[in-house]
Amino acid sequence: MQIIQPHYHGIARTAQDYERMAMSGVVAVAEPAFWAGFDRLYPETFLDYFRQISQFEPTRAAQYGIRHFCWVAVNPKEAENPDLSREVMRHMPELFQAPTVLGVGEIGFHLTTPNEEAIFEAQLEMALEHNQLVLIHTPHLHDKVRGTKRTLDVLRNMNVDPQRVWIDHVEEHTIREPLDAGYWVGFTLYPITKCSPKRAVDMLEMYGTDRIMVNSSADWGPSDPFTLQQSVMEYRRRGHSLQQAIEVFHNNPCRFLGQCPKFDIKPIRVETIDE
Numbered sequence: 001m002q003i004i005q006p007h008y009h010g011i012a013r014t015a016q017d018y019e020r021m022a023m024s025g026v027v028a029v030a031e032p033a034f035w036a037g038f039d040r041l042y043p044e045t046f047l048d049y050f051r052q053i054s055q056f057e058p059t060r061a062a063q064y065g066i067r068h069f070c071w072v073a074v075n076p077k078e079a080e081n082p083d084l085s086r087e088v089m090r091h092m093p094e095l096f097q098a099p100t101v102l103g104v105g106e107i108g109f110h111l112t113t114p115n116e117e118a119i120f121e122a123q124l125e126m127a128l129e130h131n132q133l134v135l136i137h138t139p140h141l142h143d144k145v146r147g148t149k150r151t152l153d154v155l156r157n158m159n160v161d162p163q164r165v166w167i168d169h170v171e172e173h174t175i176r177e178p179l180d181a182g183y184w185v186g187f188t189l190y191p192i193t194k195c196s197p198k199r200a201v202d203m204l205e206m207y208g209t210d211r212i213m214v215n216s217s218a219d220w221g222p223s224d225p226f227t228l229q230q231s232v233m234e235y236r237r238r239g240h241s242l243q244q245a246i247e248v249f250h251n252n253p254c255r256f257l258g259q260c261p262k263f264d265i266k267p268i269r270v271e272t273i274d275e
């Protein structure tokens with residue numbers, strides 16, 4: 001089955017991951033700009049990172065027949081340094097022209113501080129001005145509820161079109177509000193903590209499949225890109241059809257990301273012989 005991995009930090013993963021993903025049906029990944037595990041000191045370090053994810057990483061993925069797209073942003077954690085953030089932001093519009101850059105992300109909150117909020121708003125403004133899609137990171141568990149509520153307040157105050165925003169890392173206690181308000185949401189699967197494949201499938205069964213994307217954790221911490229395939233298996237095991245699985249794990253990312261014309265992979269419809 002063809003799968004899209006909508007949230008993938010390829011710079012932290014091996015070539016073997018790409019190979020095994022290709023063998024398990026992954027046809028495309030999208031790499032948000034995020035924290036690198038340490039706070040960067042220079043704006044130029046971000047610019048080289050953007051070059052890495054927009055120019056180099058696509059060539060690695062292409063070795064295995066996988067399309068690679070990306071996002072650019074100052075992530076919430078490093079937004080705590082406003083001078084650095086604003087210097088990086090000055091260069092972001094150039095990146096929007098790049099052939100594989102889909103929008104502004106991950107932005108949002110980490111500890112929900114005033115600095116984070118100012119840089120979040122400034123990046124949202126930039127996204128609106130340049131007609132870019134938006135990918136939002138929601139905080140870790142200790143602050144997820146408060147951070148998600150504050151995120152929705154900021155978005156509402158700035159009149160952002162909910163259909164062009166993807167609020168990621170939602171869990172059982174934070175999914176309902178963004179969905180009800182018309183946003184796209186994402187579940188992020190972890191091998192140890194946070195959302196598991198079984199819980200992700202529970203949520204799909206509770207909330208349906210509209211405007212929901214599933215992604216596996218894939219970064220430099222304890223993570224496992226193949227929790228995505230485990231979710232596909234769990235979803236199918238519970239009796240959902242192949243087409244329903246394709247809607248969630250392939251077509252929904254096409255629908256959201258495809259609002260940017262650079263993402264040209266189309267939703268697929270399969271024959272129903274094997275159901």
Ligand SMILES: [Zn+2]
Pocket residue numbers: 007009032034106
């Ligand atoms: Zn991420």
